[in-house]
């Protein structure tokens with residue numbers, strides 16, 4: 001990146017979205033969103049049981065605050081945030097049946113503690129805690145309220161929103177960017193939200209602007225979302241106090257990635273290992289803004305989200321407003337059930353989503369889409385060929401990496417080289433994998449390599465520490481040896497000196513005696 | 524509860540295959556091949572068949588030896604592309620064993636001894652070509668005259684005979700000199716060495732508007748195929764653009780200063796194998812550079828070395844040597860031209 005002065009940087013981020021820029025690479029993919037946008041967002045029927053994981057966010061899991069057998073009300077705190085984590089609330093009223101370890105809808109497939117609630121069907125609310133006159137509240141107080149509501153980024157990273165809104169870099173926050181670009185094909189939950197509740201988004205945007213201290217808001221949406229621009233524009237005119245701009249950006253996957261969105265709107269790159277706030281930007285998802293609005297105005301904590309249930313593997317693709325903890329199979333049922341040729345169920349989009357082993361896992365805050373793919377949708381099992389170095393992967397890589405070189409070095413297990421080729425900067429978007437004519441599972445390799453490089457670095461750090469300890473000990477011993485030697489030498493010298501002095505005295509005495517003799521002899 | 528098979532993202536079928544890439548390269552060569560056959564007779568088609576057959580046979584043998592699966596690698600099209608590119612570089616009536624020897628070196632040595640598809644350091648077609656060019660200079664310089672000049676262009680039967688028996692049986696009325704001829708680059712080189720002016724040399728009937736008669740049209744068709752590949756994004760633009768640019772940029776000043784001793788830039792572009800090389804040979808991704816800036820340097824190097832050999836070297840055209848020399852430099856160039864990573 002060319003070096004900018006602080007003033008230039010400020011100017012760039014303050015005018016984010018006024019001029020659009022292009023990020024490197026990316027793909028124009030078939031959209032496939034229409035199929036799930038035919039009907040308005042619906043509520044599925046209440047399931048009998050909800051399984052609410054205590055880890056649905058970036059950070060440590062929440063600590064359970066309910067015991068089996070306890071009665072809970074809708075919106076009641078059931079998991080308390082730890083450290084940089086987030087609160088978890090009961091999505092409906094009922095009885096806690098258990099707090100137990102269950103597999104979680106998480107890319108790692110690891111198990112985690114879940115609160116299992118048997119729904120009583122009454123959906124009774126606890127006392128909602130709205131924040132009246134939020135404009136009079138301090139940004140910190142507003143962020144604390146957001147924290148109480150357990151709101152996390154709904155774009156996929158599920159990082160606690162209050163923490164992100166309070167993060168500061170070296171430069172002041174200029175612009176709040178709302179991400180309305182659902183880059184992956186098929187996913188339409190944000191588009192539906194923007195269509196149906198533009199005012200919530202604008203209102204939430206103003207709240208987040210207040211919480212972040214930004215001067216203005218830029219909402220980035222895809223240029224293929226025709227109707228959305230109009231409805232957001234109207235809502236912004238009516239309730240946006242003139243600081244909200246809606247910008248249409250080209251639909252090029254992965255333009256909804258935070259780093260790519262920042263680059264599109266400002267032409268700036270988020271520094272390696274840094275965050276948008278280092279540039280004076282905060283990026284939040286549009287659905288997060290709507291959730292903030294609901295938490296502030298209605299006192300609703302985050303207990304539900306819109307989930308797109310789509311693909312050729314379900315009977316009736318649609319968007320559903322699902323309570324967190326709803327088993328995904330329940331949502332598929334609500335979307336007309338599986339078709340006969342369903343082959344794979346993916347959480348997320350077709351490029352980055354992770355496949356589920358079974359449909360018993362619960363919806364969590366990060367679940368934006370359930371994609372049921374039929375056999376025809378999937379890549380037929382194609383033999384992997386050697387890399388022909390065609391370079392297509394590098395051409396489409398938004399992180400400007402050279403996937404072909406990475407692939408080569410990973411297989412050679414040259415972890416230093418892999419590290420210096422920047423495997424850590426890979427955003428796992430899958431573009432390289434998608435275009436590779438040799439059908440090399442590049443992203444899978446890169447995920448594996450990231451882990452290897454990290455453990456290598458850890459090992460090396462441990463070895464380095466051990467070496468330092470060893471050397472320190474050696475040095476200490478050496479010092480001790482030297483000191484001892486010096487002490488000995490000093491003592492010896494002293495003794496010698498003493499001996500020497502004695503000799504001198506003796507000699508003097510002898511001389512004196514001799515003198516006496518001669519004196520006597522002469523006297 | 525329904526169970527699903529484990530899998531990995533992405534979940535969309537990739538639109539491309541190695542076979543598809545190679546297929547498009549062959550498709551793009553087609554117009555040039557047809558033009559070649561039109562100007563110089565069907566010999567080229569026979570050479571393509573011969574070379575392909577040898578290439579596939581050697582490929583199969585090597586795959587068997589290395590205990591690799593036959594089907595995916597035989598069908599990937601890479602051996603055929605090597606064979607076709609080689610065939611397009613040799614005289615159309617070269618004896619059959621030329622193709623055999625060349626493909627042996629190309630497929631066995633240059634490709635499989637280096638590790639097979641994707642691992643070859645040198646462009647296999649050019650390795651094969653250079654081996655036979657150096658070993659059998661006599662056979663490799665027996666060029667035919669283009670249709671407009673020749674009193675008679677060998678047909679299919681005559682071509683088959685010539686290739687397999689090694690002697691061309693001419694119709695009674697036609698002398699051998701009326702059928703064969705020097706290539707324009709040959710003529711130019713000898714002419715300049717004899718101290719003649721370029722314009723004077725170019726008076727010879729084998730020269731066309733820019734390059735050689737016939738040759739310039741074949742080059743035009745290759746250009747068309749190359750543009751197709753650019754459009755389909757099968758090849759990177761950097762290599763052909765840099766190659767052609769360096770040839771034009773280096774020959775233009777010389778020509779402007781002394782048009783008598785130096786051929787005009789377009790003459791250079793449209794004679795010999797330059798267009799074919801720029802779009803089809805130097806763009807071979809395996810043995811070329813991987814980074815965009817590296818590819819620019821690669822192309823510049825190919826153009827420069829070609830000109831140096833054409834001007835001062837012992838061979839009329841230096842494309843093959845230029846490509847091989849740049850192949851050697853490619854890993855080094857790649858090391859120093861890595862793109863800057865996002866945010867670093």
Ligand code: SF4
Pocket residue numbers: 386387388389390391392393394403404407432435436437438439440
């Ligand atoms: S796209 Fe695949 S074959 Fe082409 S260079 Fe990249 S890894 Fe190699």
Ligand code: SF4
Pocket residue numbers: 393396397398399400401403425426427428429430431432433442443446
């Ligand atoms: S998955 Fe990683 S290496 Fe591949 S294109 Fe995306 S960022 Fe680049």
